[in-house]
Each structure stands twice: as structure tokens, then as C-alpha cells.
Amino acid sequence: xxxxxxxxxxxxxxxxxxxxxxxxxxxxxxxxxxxxxxxxxxxxxxxxxxxxxxxxxxxxxxxxxxxxxxxxxxxxxxxxxxxxxxxxxxxxxxxxxxxxxxxxxxxxxxxxxxxxxxxxxxxxxxxxxxxxxxxxxxxxxxxxxxxxxxxxxxxxxxxxxxxxxxxxxxxxxxxxxxxxxxxxxxxxxxxxxxxxxxxxxxxxxxxxxxxxxxxxxxxxxxxxxxxxxxxxxxxxxxxxxxxxxxxxxxxxxxxxxxxxxxxxxxxxxxxxxxxxxxxxxxxxxxxxxxxxxxxxxxxxxxxxxxxxxxxxxxxxxxxxxxxxxxxxxxxxxxxxxxxxxxxxxxxxxxxxxxxxxxxxxxxxxxxxxxxxxxxxxxxxxxxxxxxxxxxxxxxxxxxxxxxxxxxxxxxxxxxxxxxxxxxxxxxxxxxxxxxxxxxxxxxxxxxxxxxxxxxxxxxxxxxxxxxxxxxxxxxxxxxxxxxxxxxxxxxxxxxxxxxxxxxxxxxxxxxxxxxxxxxxxxxxxxxxxxxxxxxxxxxxxxxxxxxxxxxxxxxxxxxxxxxxxxxxxxxxxxxxxxxxxxxxxxxxxxxxxxxxxxxxxxxxxxxxxxxxxxxxxxxxxxxxxxxxxxxxxxxxxxxxx
Ligand code: FEO
Ligand code: CA
Ligand code: CA
Ligand code: CA
Numbered sequence: 001x002x003x004x005x006x007x008x009x010x011x012x013x014x015x016x017x018x019x020x021x022x023x024x025x026x027x028x029x030x031x032x033x034x035x036x037x038x039x040x041x042x043x044x045x046x047x048x049x050x051x052x053x054x055x056x057x058x059x060x061x062x063x064x065x066x067x068x069x070x071x072x073x074x075x076x077x078x079x080x081x082x083x084x085x086x087x088x089x090x091x092x093x094x095x096x097x098x099x100x101x102x103x104x105x106x107x108x109x110x111x112x113x114x115x116x117x118x119x120x121x122x123x124x125x126x127x128x129x130x131x132x133x134x135x136x137x138x139x140x141x142x143x144x145x146x147x148x149x150x151x152x153x154x155x156x157x158x159x160x161x162x163x164x165x166x167x168x169x170x171x172x173x174x175x176x177x178x179x180x181x182x183x184x185x186x187x188x189x190x191x192x193x194x195x196x197x198x199x200x201x202x203x204x205x206x207x208x209x210x211x212x213x214x215x216x217x218x219x220x221x222x223x224x225x226x227x228x229x230x231x232x233x234x235x236x237x238x239x240x241x242x243x244x245x246x247x248x249x250x251x252x253x254x255x256x257x258x259x260x261x262x263x264x265x266x267x268x269x270x271x272x273x274x275x276x277x278x279x280x281x282x283x284x285x286x287x288x289x290x291x292x293x294x295x296x297x298x299x300x301x302x303x304x305x306x307x308x309x310x311x312x313x314x315x316x317x318x319x320x321x322x323x324x325x326x327x328x329x330x331x332x333x334x335x336x337x338x339x340x341x342x343x344x345x346x347x348x349x350x351x352x353x354x355x356x357x358x359x360x361x362x363x364x365x366x367x368x369x370x371x372x373x374x375x376x377x378x379x380x381x382x383x384x385x386x387x388x389x390x391x392x393x394x395x396x397x398x399x400x401x402x403x404x405x406x407x408x409x410x411x412x413x414x415x416x417x418x419x420x421x422x423x424x425x426x427x428x429x430x431x432x433x434x435x436x437x438x439x440x441x442x443x444x445x446x447x448x449x450x451x452x453x454x455x456x457x458x459x460x461x462x463x464x465x466x467x468x469x470x471x472x473x474x475x476x477x478x479x480x481x482x483x484x485x486x487x488x489x490x491x492x493x494x495x496x497x498x499x500x501x502x503x504x505x506x507x508x509x510x511x512x513x514x515x516x517x518x519x520x521x522x523x524x525x526x527x528x529x530x531x532x533x534x535x536x537x538x539x540x541x542x543x544x545x546x547x548x549x550x551x552x553x554x555x556x557x558x559x560x561x562x563x564x565x566x567x568x569x570x571x572x573x574x575x576x577x578x579x580x581x582x583x584x585x586x587x588x589x590x591x592x593x594x595x596x597x598x599x600x601x602x603x604x605x606x607x608x609x610x611x612x613x614x615x616x617x618x619x620x621x622x623x624x625x626x627x628x629x630x631x632x633x634x635x636x637x638x639x640x641x
Contacts, residue, residue, distance in 0.1 A: 010529045010559040011566050012641040015513035018551030019570035020542060022616055024593065026569045029634050034617040035153050035590075036089060036143055037627040038064040042163055045143075045155040051623055052103045055132025059163060062155075063093030064101075064137040066592035066626040068202030068314055068429075068521075069579040070210055072294055074144070079204045080526075084583035085147035088160060088294045089590065089628070090210045091579060092199035096137040097595060098247065099605055100623040102130045109602040112538065112595075115247050126248050128255035131263050134247055135166035138197050140212050142294045147588070153630045160297045164212075166195035167262055170290060174305035174359045179406040181234065181284045185261065193285035193303065194262055201314025201429050201521070201578075203289065203328065207353040210292045211304075213312035215333055217286040219246040224269040232280065237413050238310070239334075240268065240283050284410055289315055289330070291355045304358040307342050308379070308412035310334075316430040318437065318478040320348045326357050327478035331427025331441060335448050337413065338421040339366040339430075339441060341376050343479045363409070365421040368457035368485060374471060376481045377419040381405040385418045425449060425458045425466060429522040431530065433560060437478065440470045440488060442519035444535060457485065460499055464546050465491040465517040468532070489558065489565065491516050493549055500546065505563025514565040517550045521578040525586060529640045530558040532565070533591070535576040538598040542573075553577050555591060557640050568640070569631070572616035574599035574624060582639060589631040589639040593617075597624025 013027035024032050040062045041047040049057050069091035073082025099110040104127060108116060115134075117124050144158030155161075170193050172182055182190040196212055197220050203211035218238040222245040223231050231240065244251070245266050252263035265279040287309035293299040307315070310332040318327040326344040331337075344361040364376035385391055386402045400418060402408050408415045425446035432439050443458065445466040454461040457469060471485035492502030493515050502510030510516070521533030534553040541547055554570035555577045571577045571593050579592035597614030604610050611621045618625065633639055 010527060010561070010640060011557055011564060013566065013568060015566040016568070016570060017512060018515070018549070018554070018567070020551050020573070021570075022573045022612065022614060024569065024571055024616070024629055026631060030639075031632055031634055033152055033630040035145065035628040035630050036062055036066070036091070036141070036155055037617065038062055038066070038137075038625040040155060042141060042143065042161040043157065045157055045161075051100060052105075053101055053133050055129045055136055058101075058133045058136035059165065062141045062143065063139055063163065063165070064096045064626050065094040065594050066628060067092040067094040067200050067578050067594055068213070069581060069590060069592060069628070070202060070204045071145075071581050071583055071590060072208065072210075073584060077208055079206070079208045081584050084585040084587060087145060087583070089143045089145045090292070090294045091141050091143075091592065091628070092202055092212050093138050093141065094198055094200050094215070094594065096134050097598065098130070098134060100597075101133050101137065102127070104130065107606055107608065109606040111602045112598045112600075113246070114602075117248065117251065120253070124244070124248070124251055125253045126251045128252040128259070128263070131247075131249050131252040132259060135195070135249065136163065138199070139163060139165040139168065139195070140199060140210070140292060142292075142297070153588070160295060162297050164196065164292060164301055166197050167259065168195055168301060170194065170196065170301045170303055172285065172303045172305060173355070174409070175405045176305035176409055179404070181406060181410045182281055184265070184281050184285065185278065186265075196290050196301065197286065200312070200333070203315030203317065205291070205355070206317060206320035206326065206348065207355070208295070209355065210294050211315050212290045212292060213314050213330070214286050214288055214290065215311045215313055218283065218311070220249070221245055221266050221268045221283045222250065233414060234410050235268065235283055237411065238283070238287065287312065291358070302355060304355065305406075305409050306359055306361060306363065308340055308363050309410055310337065310340075310412050313428045314430065316432055316439075318432055319434055320350075320353070322350060323347050325361070325479050329430045329439060329441070331430060332413070333426050333428050333444070335426055335446050336423035337427065338416045339424060339427045340364065340412075340416075341366070363412070364481070365416040365419065367420060368422040368455070370456045372456070372484055372486060374483045374485050376483070377421060378481075379408050379412065379415045379419065381408045386415055422455065422457060425463045428520045428535075431522040431524040433524045433528050434526060435528050436472075437476055438470055438472050438560075440468055440522060440524065440530065442522050442532070443467050443469060444518045444520050457487070459487070460490075462499065464500060465493070465502065466519050467491055468519055468522075488560075489563070491519050504565045505558060505560065507563070510565070514556060514567055515550060516554070516556055516565075516567070517547055520576065521580055523580040525582060525640070527586070527638070527640075528560055530560055531580050532556045532558060533577040533580060535578065538574055538595065542599065555580070572596050572614065572624075574614040575616070579628070586638040587632065587636060591629050591631065592626065593629060594626050595624070596626065
């Protein structure tokens with residue numbers, strides 16, 4: 001549907017080959033620089049802390065696992081206009097690699113994401129300060145970054161430099177505020193909570209604030225010793241597990257920093273709860289989109305509950321139009337989950353726009369019809385099937401009924417199930433073409449979709465490599481409740497095979513210049529150049545024959561007018577490429593390398609000799625550190641030309 005538009009020369013660079021090197025390669029004529037490594041002090045950015053990190057050091061340092069990010073030009077009020085040499089780089093820290101963080105991990109056989117524990121009188125425990133380090137490694141960093149006279153970029157000291165972590169107090173706004181769902185020991189009136197976790201992609205509001213999105217938060221909590229139907233539905237439908245949580249924060253031992261209760265809350269088992277340790281509502285305070293004002297270093301982040309509760313990958317806005325509603329999209333990244341849209345009740349006016357626009361409106365979920373049309377199904381309490389009583393005889397009222405708009409929002413997935421949304425192949429990032437209003441979403445892969453479960457929007461079963469879907473709202477009205485869609489490209493190899501073969505936006509089979517897998521990060525620049533970032537899981541990358549030909553994760557660019565795709569960048573060992581934004585002059589591009597070195601084996605880690613196995617960016621025998629990569633064109637030109 002790019003047809004009919006002018007077709008500017010968008011892809012002026014030479015495609016580069018796949019790579020399994022432990023370095024970042026970029027197209028000829030471009031250069032890269034490392035910026036904002038995990039562990040760099042935010043108060044004194046000249047200091048890069050050595051690993052391991054104490055809890056206090058990590059609280060003052062850039063977090064780990066860099067993900068979605070935006071460059072806010074300094075002293076500007078528009079998030080895309082202003083200085084191209086000075087700004088606030090704001091980024092998410094999705095999760096952490098405990099074995100690289102702690103002194104107690106050294107020498108132990110630990111795989112990625114495994115935590116060091118110890119036994120105390122028959123109980124598994126964790127060192128409290130190690131828990132603090134991990135919680136402080138999560139969240140968001142706000143960093144003043146400036147281009148230096150020598151042309152390189154640096155993080156510099158600034159009063160706005162800030163860490164938002166898994167412990168930062170936050171306000172709850174929107175329909176869920178003050179309801180029984182979010183009353184906790186920390187906030188008996190249900191208006192506050194602490195922290196944000198698993199912040200994957202992000203969003204940028206038209207009023208110059210940052211949105212950070214809580215994706216795989218459910219795994220950070222535990223419920224009870226055995227999973228079962230008696231878990232509350234607001235835990236169960238999201239996968240709050242039995243047993244031990246992802247990092248076992250609830251197992252923290254005696255805590256010198258008085259955060260004991262903030263750690264204990266990750267045990268959300270209602271049956272185990274006494275009045276003093278009843279944390280059953282803590283998981284209900286997660287799964288939201290959180291608004292942060294990067295220019296207000298003491299501002300309290302706000303969880304915007306009207307945008308729904310699910311595994312939010314990210315948020316992307318349609319360009320704001322004076323007097324029209326604000327419209328945004330968000331994907332729920334889990335197998336067979338949904339794509340959502342929010343339309344504000346109040347119109348956008350530049351002079352008065354603010355986060356309150358996200359507190360009233362309508363949340364919709366997408367249904368993709370087989371014929372290339374689609375509709376947005378409203379999740380409005382009291383309408384249709386979202387009512388307090390069963391509609392059909394024999395229905396289980398606990399699972400299908402809703403008692404308030406807050407109930408619909410806390411249980412967004414159940415409401416979307418109920419209205420008949422289309423299960424998708426893991427919706428990750430979205431992007432809006434600023435010149436056409438067309439919306440693109442990456443569907444990263446879905447190995448659990450069977451041959452018999454395909455539909456025209458998710459046409460492969462299984463879908464090992466993913467695809468990119470695109471739609472246009474009817475009448476080019478962002479608030480429309482109907483749309484037309486097509487598939488922009490199928491990711492995959494060069495085999496031409498219906499399951500594994502990739503196809504570009506012109507219908508041509510992919511080649512060595514553009515094979516890719518597991519599209520995740522996505523951004524469309526002001527010229528309509530589409531930037532596509534890869535996230536093959538570190539458990540399959542360079543190992544599984546299905547993915548081996550892809551090499552390391554990388555980044556490609558696509559031309560929506562011609563459908564052509566070219567590989568622009570390849571990353572180092574073990575990482576995924578994620579996060580992408582340019583300065584407003586498009587002459588500096590920032591991307592992130594997340595979890596370099598994740599593929600280091602437990603045995604290699606224990607041996608202490610990991611040289612050559614994922615040591616970016618410091619090299620030698622160092623642990624990998626997530627960091628930003630600054631990309632410039634050697635002739636000073638626009639990135640991509
Ligand atoms: Fe955190 Fe869906 O990627
Ligand atoms: Ca992602
Ligand atoms: Ca991903
Ligand atoms: Ca990731």
C-alpha cells in the first residue's frame with residue numbers, strides 16, 4: 001500500500017553479510033561508537049564501575065539490558081525537534097544477568113539468568129544486597145548525552161540524570177486507581193506502588209514525556225507451591241507461577257537497607273498470606289505502561305491503567321493532530337496474544353496536552369479478518385459480553401464476567417479473549433509511518449502455532465522466523481474502528497520454503513543481503529525508512545540449524561515504497577539489537593546491544609575463561625555489558641542514505 005507515493009532513494013548503503021564475530025559491523029561508510037554502558041555512574045559519568053556491583057553502586061549506575069530508548073533534544077518541547085548534539089537519552093533496562101553482577105557468582109556453574117543462592121537451615125536464601133543490585137539494575141535511565149568537540153558522544157553530569165528502578169515509588173492513575181485490585185500494604189488506598197520491571201520497548205508522547213512498558217513482569221512473582229485453578233484469574237491468565245520467582249527476590253535474607261518488605265512482596269501467594277505478609281495484590285500493580293517526565297528529575301512516574309494490563313512490549317502513537325483524539329497502539333508479546341489500540345476521550349490540544357489524556361478513553365483490541373479487513377473491538381465494561389452476569393447458560397461466572405471497567409483493565413487479556421480478538425504470533429514493536437499513517441507491527445515468531453491454527457494474518461504454523469504486518473485505518477482516520485491490512489514481509493531464510501523462507505516487501509525471496517529472523521525492534525524514520533531489529537533467542541542463535549544461517553542478531557532497513565530490505569548492521573555474540581532512534585537531523589543514530597555474552601555457557605562461566613565468547617564492548621576476558629551504539633555516516637550524511 002506504499003504504491004502511488006513518490007519513491008525516494010531510501011537505501012543508499014551497501015548490504016553487509018551475516019556475522020558471527022564478537023563485534024559490531026555496520027555498512028561501509030558508517031562508523032560506530034560505544035556509549036552509556038551498563039555500570040557507568042549517572043552522577044559522575046567519568047566512572048565506569050568494575051563488576052561486581054554493590055546495590056548502592058548499581059543504584060547510581062546505568063542499568064543493564066538496554067532496550068527501548070528515545071533521544072529528547074535538550075531544552076525542547078517537541079520530542080522530535082531541537083538540538084541534534086545535546087539531549088536526554090532515556091532508555092529501558094529490561095532485565096539483568098545475575099551471574100555477571102555478584103561476587104558470590106564467581107566460579108559457580110551458572111547459566112544466563114540463574115541466580116546465586118545459599119541454604120540456611122533448610123531454606124533457600126538470597127543475599128539481600130545482591131537482590132538490591134538486581135532491582136536497581138532494572139527500570140529506566142535518564143542520561144544527558146552530548147556530542148563532544150572531537151565528534152564523539154559522551155554521557156555528562158546533569159541534574160536531570162536519574163535512575164528509575166524496581167523500587168521507585170509510582171502513582172497509579174486511570175480507572176484502576178484506588179480500587180480493591182491495587183490496595184497493598186504499601187498503599188492501603190490503592191493509589192501508589194513501587195517500581196517498574198521488565199521494561200522492554202517504550203513510547204514517546206506528543207507532550208514530550210517517555211513511556212516505559214512492563215512486559216514479562218509476571219515471572220518476577222510467585223504465587224503458591226502448586227499452580228492450580230484456585231489462583232486468582234488476574235494472576236493465572238498472565239502466568240504468575242508457583243514455586244520460585246524468576247530471580248527469587250522474595251528469598252532475600254536480613255536486609256541492612258530496610259527493603260525487606262519490598263523484596264518479600266514478590267511472594268504473592270494468597271493462601272500463605274497472613275495479615276502482615278499479604279502481597280496478593282502486588283502483581284496487579286504491574287503489567288502497565290508507566291509515564292516518566294525526563295525533564296523533571298523528582299517527578300513521580302505514573303502507571304496509566306487505561307492502556308490495559310498485559311505483557312506490554314511498547315507503545316506507538318499516531319502523529320497528534322490539534323483537536324483530534326490521541327491514538328496509540330500496543331502489542332502483548334506472548335504467543336497467541338493480541339494487538340491493542342487506545343483512543344483518548346479528550347481531544348489533543350498542544351497547549352494543554354498531558355498524561356491526563358491517557359486516563360480516559362477507549363481501549364480496543366484487533367480482530368484481523370481473512371479478507372484483509374479488520375476491526376477494533378472495544379473493551380468497554382457493561383457493553384456486549386463484558387458484563388457482570390453470564391451470557392450463556394453454563395458459563396463459569398468467575399472466568400467470563402466483569403464487574404467494573406477496572407476489572408476489564410486488570411484482566412485485559414480475559415476481556416480480549418471474551419470479545420474474540422485475533423491471537424497473533426507474538427506482537428512486539430509497532431511503528432507508524434509519519435508520512436502515510438500506516439502502522440507496522442513485528443510479529444516475532446510463534447513456534448507453538450500449529451499447522452491447523454493458521455489464519456491469513458498469521459499464515460505459518462509453526463512460524464519460526466516471524467513476519468511484519470501492516471494496516472491502514474479506514475478513511476485514514478486514526479480513531480476509526482475498521483481498517484485494512486496486509487503482510488509487509490515474511491522473515492526467514494533464502495530457501496524459498498513456505499515455513500522457513502523469507503519474502504521481502506515486493507514479494508521477492510530473501511537473499512544473503514537480507515535474510516533475517518525474529519523481528520522485534522521497529523522504527524520508521526522521518527523519510528519513511530523502516531528500521532528492523534532482530535531478536536533470535538540466545539538459546540537458539542548460532543546453535544539451532546533453523547537459525548544458524550542468520551549469524552548474530554542484527555538490524556536491517558526497508559523501503560516501504562519498493563519493498564526492498566537490506567542488512568545495515570550486525571551485532572556481537574549473544575546479544576539482541578533493540579532500541580533505535582536518531583537525532584532530529586537524522587545524522588546520529590542510537591541503537592542498543594542488549595545482553596552481549598548471554599551465550600557464555602555455565603561451564604565457561606565457572607572456569608573464569610570466557611575470552612572470545614561474548615566480551616563486548618570491553619573485550620579481553622570481560623563480561624559482556626549492554627550498551628548503546630552511536631552510528632554516524634563518515635560523510636556526515638543522513639543515516640541510511
Ligand atoms: Fe522484551 Fe518482547 O521483547
Ligand atoms: Ca523486544
Ligand atoms: Ca523479543
Ligand atoms: Ca530481550
